[in-house]
Amino acid sequence: MAEQEPAAPTRESGPWDADEPHPESDRIDLGGLRLPHNPDFDLRLASLGDQHVAVVVIYKDTTLQLQALAAPRSSGLWDDTKTKIMAQAKGQLEEQEGPFGTELHGELKADGNVRPARYLGVDGPRWLLLGVISGKGAFDESIAGAFVEYIKDVVVVRGDDPMAREAPIPLSRPNEQSAETEAEGPGLSPFKRGPEISEIR
Template sequence: MGLFGFGKKKAKDDAVVDDEVKADDELAEDTEPEGGESVDGIVVLPEPSAFYEGRGETRGPWDVNDEDVPDYDDYLDLGAYYLPFLKGIELRIKANRSSKQILGATITYGSSSLEIEAFAAPKSMGLWDEVRADLLEANSTASEAEGVFGTELKLPVHVKGGRTVTTRIVGVDGPRWMLRGIFSGKAAVDADADETEALNRFFADIVVERGEEPLAPRDLIPMHPPVSPAERKAAKAKAEGEEGENADDKHLKNIPDQPKGPFDQDQQTEVKTTLSRGPMFSEIR
């Protein structure tokens, strides 16, 4: 089942428990339809068919404060999250047409793409189950599927030219944030494809920085224009030389045109092309 082997049991010692769970699932098949059911207009979700366990311990997406967070000094800094290196990818930035505020990023790799958005979430609970229920309620063609990131959604989307493409939507809850990924192309339909494995790993290697700014649940975490590792290191060295403090800060505090406050994800957007520096991203013309 792809990168992390979800769908397989994690230990032989759990075999007895797993058999009991399987038996319970078989008994529940007649009463729990796939993709949830609507009762008085409210979607009732079935129990997730798989769980994404180990985030922050053995796998990501990561939080900057996780004990085992990977070294992200060479990642591309977008404010809300840091993007890892993957040779051969292209990066597009989604921005508000009028304010030019950045709302998200899309990675293209081969015939596949991955749209990435980071949302603020409540302190006491995750956000993905709630978002998943809303998507199921709003889209009658959406369905649940077991994937490498736990319970994922399959959602057909109509595009220009009358075509319909299938997207794979995943959500991972972190401390006070949720990272959502929308996969399309081969990475949405072929679990064993090389592109799928590469983008799954790319998504899992992202490092999220929620920040301390008060944000309502579902607000997009503020982003800024891409800052390369070289630019970040140069700014850090300059700050150390001028002020002699904040030497351990990995994240720039004075980004040009850095927006303040939460974003509205419903705003009209345009896609901007970002030129890369060095081997981090291939150049788009």
């Protein structure tokens, strides 16, 4: 019996849901997220307690933090999340239109430091992919644009398990032999200490 050809994607770009037709490529499998290979990017896993909750992508002194959150089947989560981030930022962020719709842009002041930040949200079927670009490249299109192209090829694996609204979709290491180093990351909250970060390669 001949193998069935994969269905062609119905959109030009992602991020993709694992259950929808999407381009097949050699991605890094982290469980809840499958990330495209880019030799220019350094990847780290961010953990809270014993759970891996986000990926930090480092490129030219700028970071992209990616986190997939469980969302209701009936509606998207980005509008609510955006409102919460705006309230925390207390006027330091403003809405702008970007490649995925409405984004938040600004410079966040915390602990005496100022850092450019750009928040991107993409609603999928029962998930929200939240991206935070932090650092001087947040508004340098040669850097931010590279991150946007990266996000367009991410695959989100929501799974069928029941999950609370806004719960992080769990991530896992591609293998258990990776060396670990700890660092402090930007965190998804503008003003709270970030999760612990460890190398995954």
